[in-house]
Amino acid sequence: MKPLMTPDARLALAQAGFSRRRFLKGAGALIVAFRVGDAFELAESAFAQGFNGTGNPQLDAWLAVAADGWVTACTGKGELGTGLFTAQTQLVAEELSVPLARVRLVQCDTQLTPDQGTTSGQQSHPTNFRNANLAQACATAREALVALAAARLRVPLDRLTVKDGVVGAADDATQHVTYAELVGGKNFNLTISGTAKRKHPSQWTVLGSSVRRLDLPELVTGKAEFVHNVRVPGMLHGRVVRPPSPGATLTGVDDASVKGMPGIVKVVVKNDFVGVVAESSWQAIQAAQRLKVTWTTAPPLPDMKTFHDRMRTQAGSRDTLLVDSGDVEATLKSAPTVVKSTYVHPYQMHGSVGSSCAVADVKEGKATLWSPTQAVYPMKRTVAAILGLPAESVRVIYTRGSGCYGINGADTVTYDAALMSQAVGRPVRVQLSRRDEMAWENFGPPFVIDQRAGVDARGNIIAWDYEGWSAGMGGRPGYDTPGNVVTGLLVGFTPQVASPRSPAPAPTEPLNNSSNTAPSYIVGRAGGETHGAGTVKSERVLSHSLPSPFFTGPLRAPERFQNTFAHESFMDEIAAHVKADPVEYRLRHLSNKRLAEAVRRAASAAKWEPRPSPRAALTRTGVASGRGISCVVYEGDNGYVAAIAEVDVNQDTGTIHVKRIVIAQDCGPISNPDGIRNQIEGGALHAMSRALFEEVTWDNEKVTSVDWRTYRTFPVGFDIPSVEAVLINQPDEEATGAGETSITAVPAAIASAVFDATGARLRQMPFTPERVKAALALR
Amino acid sequence: MSAITLSVNGTTHRLDVDPTTPLLYVLSEDLQLRGPKFGCGLSQCGACTAIVNGDAVRTCVTPVSRVNGATISTLDGLGTAENPHPIQKAFIDEQAAQCGFCLSGVILTAKAFLDKTPKPSDAQLHEAMSGVLCRCFTHQRMIRAIKRYAEKTV
Numbered sequence: 021m022k023p024l025m026t027p028d029a030r031l032a033l034a035q036a037g038f039s040r041r042r043f044l045k046g047a048g049a050l051i052v053a054f055r056v057g058d059a060f061e062l063a064e065s066a067f068a069q070g071f072n073g074t075g076n077p078q079l080d081a082w083l084a085v086a087a088d089g090w091v092t093a094c095t096g097k098g099e100l101g102t103g104l105f106t107a108q109t110q111l112v113a114e115e116l117s118v119p120l121a122r123v124r125l126v127q128c129d130t131q132l133t134p135d136q137g138t139t140s141g142q143q144s145h146p147t148n149f150r151n152a153n154l155a156q157a158c159a160t161a162r163e164a165l166v167a168l169a170a171a172r173l174r175v176p177l178d179r180l181t182v183k184d185g186v187v188g189a190a191d192d193a194t195q196h197v198t199y200a201e202l203v204g205g206k207n208f209n210l211t212i213s214g215t216a217k218r219k220h221p222s223q224w225t226v227l228g229s230s231v232r233r234l235d236l237p238e239l240v241t242g243k244a245e246f247v248h249n250v251r252v253p254g255m256l257h258g259r260v261v262r263p264p265s266p267g268a269t270l271t272g273v274d275d276a277s278v279k280g281m282p283g284i285v286k287v288v289v290k291n292d293f294v295g296v297v298a299e300s301s302w303q304a305i306q307a308a309q310r311l312k313v314t315w316t317t318a319p320p321l322p323d324m325k326t327f328h329d330r331m332r333t334q335a336g337s338r339d340t341l342l343v344d345s346g347d348v349e350a351t352l353k354s355a356p357t358v359v360k361s362t363y364v365h366p367y368q369m370h371g372s373v374g375s376s377c378a379v380a381d382v383k384e385g386k387a388t389l390w391s392p393t394q395a396v397y398p399m400k401r402t403v404a405a406i407l408g409l410p411a412e413s414v415r416v417i418y419t420r421g422s423g424c425y426g427i428n429g430a431d432t433v434t435y436d437a438a439l440m441s442q443a444v445g446r447p448v449r450v451q452l453s454r455r456d457e458m459a460w461e462n463f464g465p466p467f468v469i470d471q472r473a474g475v476d477a478r479g480n481i482i483a484w485d486y487e488g489w490s491a492g493m494g495g496r497p498g499y500d501t502p503g504n505v506v507t508g509l510l511v512g513f514t515p516q517v518a519s520p521r522s523p524a525p526a527p528t529e530p531l532n533n534s535s536n537t538a539p540s541y542i543v544g545r546a547g548g549e550t551h552g553a554g555t556v557k558s559e560r561v562l563s564h565s566l567p568s569p570f571f572t573g574p575l576r577a578p579e580r581f582q583n584t585f586a587h588e589s590f591m592d593e594i595a596a597h598v599k600a601d602p603v604e605y606r607l608r609h610l611s612n613k614r615l616a617e618a619v620r621r622a623a624s625a626a627k628w629e630p631r632p633s634p635r636a637a638l639t640r641t642g643v644a645s646g647r648g649i650s651c652v653v654y655e656g657d658n659g660y661v662a663a664i665a666e667v668d669v670n671q672d673t674g675t676i677h678v679k680r681i682v683i684a685q686d687c688g689p690i691s692n693p694d695g696i697r698n699q700i701e702g703g704a705l706h707a708m709s710r711a712l713f714e715e716v717t718w719d720n721e722k723v724t725s726v727d728w729r730t731y732r733t734f735p736v737g738f739d740i741p742s743v744e745a746v747l748i749n750q751p752d753e754e755a756t757g758a759g760e761t762s763i764t765a766v767p768a769a770i771a772s773a774v775f776d777a778t779g780a781r782l783r784q785m786p787f788t789p790e791r792v793k794a795a796l797a798l799r
Numbered sequence: 800m801s802a803i804t805l806s807v808n809g810t811t812h813r814l815d816v817d818p819t820t821p822l823l824y825v826l827s828e829d830l831q832l833r834g835p836k837f838g839c840g841l842s843q844c845g846a847c848t849a850i851v852n853g854d855a856v857r858t859c860v861t862p863v864s865r866v867n868g869a870t871i872s873t874l875d876g877l878g879t880a881e882n883p884h885p886i887q888k889a890f891i892d893e894q895a896a897q898c899g900f901c902l903s904g905v906i907l908t909a910k911a912f913l914d915k916t917p918k919p920s921d922a923q924l925h926e927a928m929s930g931v932l933c934r935c936f937t938h939q940r941m942i943r944a945i946k947r948y949a950e951k952t953v
Contacts, residue, residue, distance in 0.1 A: 237880035240906065302824045738929070
């Protein structure tokens with residue numbers, strides 16, 4: 021397969037040294053590959069054969085050290101705006117002891133890079149920065165090169181050091197050899213070694229430092245290629261025409277309504293999918309507006325005002341018990357005090373600043389996609405299903421898009437482009453309208469959460485009961501479910517919904533807190549093992565998944581965001597009930613040392629004054645100030661974070677002004693301190709936007725939050741708080757993620773700060789002035 | 800179709816385009832510039848911003864006929880990766896970006912404002928940036944970068 025490439029793609033590959041001919045001609049390279057079970061996936065990769073030199077399709081390559089000393093590394097985890105490209109380049113440079121500028125990183129291309137699933141869920145560091153995958157491949161290469169040097173120099177291994185791609189004897193400056201000399205004209209084909217030893221963070225010189233983002237000079241000067249800028253010869257522009265409401269199906273398309281419009285190439289119809297292809301974007305937009313399309317009237321959407329109450333009583337839920345000590349009701353009954361509360365969370369959207377875009381070239385039975393998807397390999401399979409092509413005929417090239425924060429319109433617009441390109445046999449670029457992006461993306465799901473806690477005579481929590489309801493439909497398409505996003509549904513695939521199951525079976529597996537459904541304060545005993553972060557032994561976590569009228573999917577800190585708001589606000593309520601200091605009370609109920617340390621470090625940095633909330637001498641009018649804390653072990657073991665917020669509440673208007681946010685975060689050994697700070701700051705403010713402003717709205721037929729007037733956030737000029745990050749470096753621990761931690765902790769810290777200031781508890785997000793005033797009135 | 804003349808990033812272009820075409824599409828499709836981007840098409844986010852005759856303009860809602868003869872700069876034209884404009888350099892120095900999609904709106908809105916108001920108060924600066932979105936919420940660094948540029952350069 022000879023793919024069409026953009027000039028940038030060609031340049032990247034040329035720079036990357038990915039020339040099969042070059043390797044086969046015997047310029048030489050040391051290549052580290054790994055064995056995979058799935059030959060189907062790799063059989064078509066000519067590059068893989070070129071890499072290992074044996075023609076064995078079961079080998080895929082992580083990296084190559086070329087005869088010129090350049091290192092080319094491949095990763096299946098892509099740059100989404102988080103700085104991962106830079107951090108992974110640092111990783112390769114560090115482990116191989118080569119200068120940063122001699123590393124070429126190729127990311128997320130089904131023809132070139134290993135299948136690492138989806139770049140999501142702050143999993144990239146756990147995947148590629150621990151003793152496996154990219155990090156381990158680098159260690160393998162370094163160890164092999166040092167062994168070659170030992171043989172060549174006749175110097176024992178333990179006397180050799182490596183710097184800047186030169187292996188030398190530590191005690192004899194005349195004894196040295198470069199990687200380039202070691203590779204020479206030969207080919208070395210290695211499989212990844214499980215025993216190759218990585219450098220300890222105490223030895224790091226490149227990783228662990230605030231290397232500037234390698235892509236920033238091109239980004240700030242408008243030179244970077246986004247998928248929106250991909251231009252291929254003969255490319256046309258497509259525009260989709262979505263149904264007027266969820267559930268509406270197509271009854272007719274009047275092609276004649278756009279006949280004679282300039283630039284029109286084709287009206288594309290497939291089942292309920294409608295699109296228009298034209299010579300230019302503007303022509304496609306105008307034609308899509310004018311095209312006469314008729315649809316069935318869909319059944320009315322559920323009433324938004326009563327939606328959350330309805331979730332509780334709706335039939336057909338799938339019930340799951342995460343933990344159940346079996347004695348929660350009894351303990352609650354015997355407890356001197358029981359605290360209970362209900363928390364409510366809306367649908368929220370990713371709301372990318374750029375509407376999603378993709379470019380497809382489908383012809384002669386083959387497809388090349390330039391896509392901002394987080395999941396090139398899964399996308400390859402589902403695009404193949406959409407187009408009716410074998411997966412090996414599809415190539416997906418990740419091309420950066422607008423920051424996604426989860427599954428925005430990236431996957432669905434890739435299907436849109438593929439369908440329209442197939443219909444016209446020419447390359448087609450599709451960019452969604454703002455409305456199509458916002459009305460049809462996979463929203464973060466809504467929640468209703470009831471909690472009860474039993475408190476003993478000394479004020480300690482002895483029982484914690486969580487029962488939550490959420491609604492979902494679709495999600496990431498994965499490898500086989502294109503119906504999980506709107507375009508897949510429109511062309512006839514079915515979205516995934518949870519199959520009903522009630523009552524929930526007893527938990528038999530150890531607690532998997534990957535969705536943070538369980539609060540941090542329980543022992544988490546299930547399947548004979550204890551995996552909680554806290555001390556409360558009488559515990560029950562029961563969740564109900566219900567069908568959603570709208571598509572849903574992972575949104576930055578999926579479910580963890582909603583659950584942690586409820587857990588941490590509730591913890592604050594219990595602490596207030598027993599008149600305990602919120603920091604001390606948390607520490608009293610935490611067994612996890614790393615989380616406890618994050619709490620202490622945040623409190624110290626914020627100069628937290630120990631005392632119960634609310635503060636003394638509350639007023640009922642005017643501006644009141646307060647502070648609140650919140651913490652979480654992300655996914656049970658993937659990041660430890662505490663957040664403190666300081667707020668002013670205008671009790672007359674109901675507006676909240678967040679003045680300061682302090683975040684203490686432990687994510688293992690730190691790859692790039694400034695990169696993590698950027699993620700912490702962005703996550704904290706993203707949390708503030710979601711906590712104060714963001715809510716998907718709808719009427720009885722359609723989503724009504726379809727632009728930045730109807731879906732609210734705050735602009736760059738907003739009066740933002742100072743966000744201070746305290747980094748807890750843990751060189752002896754394993755790397756964890758860092759992109760979704762601060763966002764998870766901040767909303768409850770804000771809500772608790774409002775309580776501290778006013779004595780009013782906010783239990784429904786977003787905290788609009790109306791809701792704040794309603795909570796104030798209940799005091 | 801009608802003949803339109805634009806001076807973009809120092810080069811004069813004579814184009815024969817549908818006069819209703821928003822300037823954004825002329826810049827990004829006819830002239831293949833990468834800086835201005837489609838964000839909302841509603842003048843609500845700023846991603847499409849270019850500087851037109853000295854003003855930051857939302858090109859997604861500006862028909863090209865309305866700017867016939869205009870002098871236009873885009874983010875592409877301000878500086879290069881090797882030799883960035885001082886405001887672009889300030890963004891690099893402050894590492895003030897994440898995904899980078901919004902940067903035309905952030906940088907050009909700030910630049911056009913500071914060109915006319917070299918010593919703004921915080922309130923003026925915040926007001927000037929009150930129509931620009933960054934959904935990665937790099938706000939803190941962006942404001943710092945703008946101030947760094949304003950203090951050192953303007």
